[in-house]
Amino acid sequence: MKGGNSYSFRGKHVSLALVAIVLFSALMWTWERNPIATTLRSAQEWYYLPSEFPVEAPIESVGNPSLEKGATKSIAPITENRTKLQLDTEGVAAVNSIPAKSPETRYNQHVTSSRSKVGTTSLEKGVTKSIAPITENGTKLQLDTEGVAAVNSIPAESPKTKYNQIVASSRSKVCNYAKGKWVADSRRPLYSGFGCKQWLSSMWSCRMTQRPVFSFEGYRWQPENCEMQDFDRTAFLRKMQDKTIAFIGDSLGRQQFQSLMCMATGGEESPEVQNVGWEYGLVKPRGAIRPDGWAYRFPETNTTILYYWSASLSDLVPLNISDKQSDVAMHLDRPPAFMRRFLHRFDVLVLNTGHHWNRGKLTANRWVMHVNGKPNEDKKIAEIANAKNFTIHSIVRWLDMQLVSHPRLKAFFRTISPRHFFNGDWNTGGSCDNTIPLSNGSEIMQEGSIDSTIEGALKGTKIKILDITALSQLRDEAHMSRYTVRGTLNSSDCLHWCLPGIPDTWNELLVAQI
Structure with missing residues (x-):
């Protein structure tokens, strides 16, 4: 029981x-x-993201959400323009899928800080596809294999596409440094003519002369289709650290050299700058007025700036070294010995020639044209214009071949600096008394260079043209004119420029292209 x-x-x-x-x-x-049961799903899956709410509000309120077994797709947050944000595998909207009109900047800032606060969301097996975000114009963003919108599929309204359009537009407009206009600039000049006595020849320092007007100093050159950075001497020396920039040419090349020395020092006394002319054999011979050139080094950046006088860019060799009155062989087809000897030490080279190519100069200097190592017998080459053209083409061909073995060297050939003698020439009473800036215009619109000889010689080579002729042609008021330290002369120098002055602009164009 x-x-x-x-x-x-x-x-x-x-x-x-x-x-x-x-x-x-x-x-x-x-x-x-x-x-x-769906009411228990993660708040992040249902949350609609209005524009006035910070993104981290819904994200930080989530603990560690997990999608129920059997879920086929997740529901993404929607922005103020009703665009769905595709969630990545961590439950955070992929940044690249945000449309152009959404508050992308705020979103990126908050998502970055909140990723560490959000638990890992695991997508359940059986999820077959994700919902592609749709922009306000109805365009679907193509997703890559990770569910992130591919960059190239972003519609035209996106910042990236606009950026690409701007870049493409700027590339289609080539920056032409020789084409542009002169504009007034109260920040000019770049240095003081009073302060740069250490580097300026007194004959070219117009502030030290009896000149009464200096309005020519207050302008800068604005190239077309490009913004030229303001010259910064610290940035320049840093760019030229452990490098050498060499000017080889006539007295206008010397002016450009002195201009760059003033620009690099700010026109201030710089006792730390070292004279290293002896390294290049640039010492004044006994009985000479001056050395064949100068070389200075900035020790802090190991930057060297030098000038070598070679008015014709041809190799000059006395026929009789022991006779000071001997004729000088002017080898038209041979570059100066200085250039051949020290080319390997240069990082930037600027050549120029032009104003010494006249019969009077050749006769006074006793220069005798030589070609192929012997006196020239070709009557055609003997003509001054042809001899100049022959020499320029010869040195350009030689230098272009040297660039193959000197890949770091950037070579420039500066075009001729214009003269402004009115009512005569330099020896017949010509003058340049105008003091009004830009009285003949301020803009250059032509495409090619006025100096067709230099432009033609450089075609097809790796040597760049430093085209300063046309822009300098507009500045007849900026020459030395008749003013000197001692007073006013009857004759005028309408070839050389006041410093500070136009050669500063030549150097700005040079630095912009280095």
């Missing part, structure tokens, strides 16, 4: 257990099937 009751009691317990299991299974099955 007792035994029977015991078995009956146990049977009831077993029945109740089975009923409980069945009910629990039914409840769980109903729970999974019941739509009410």
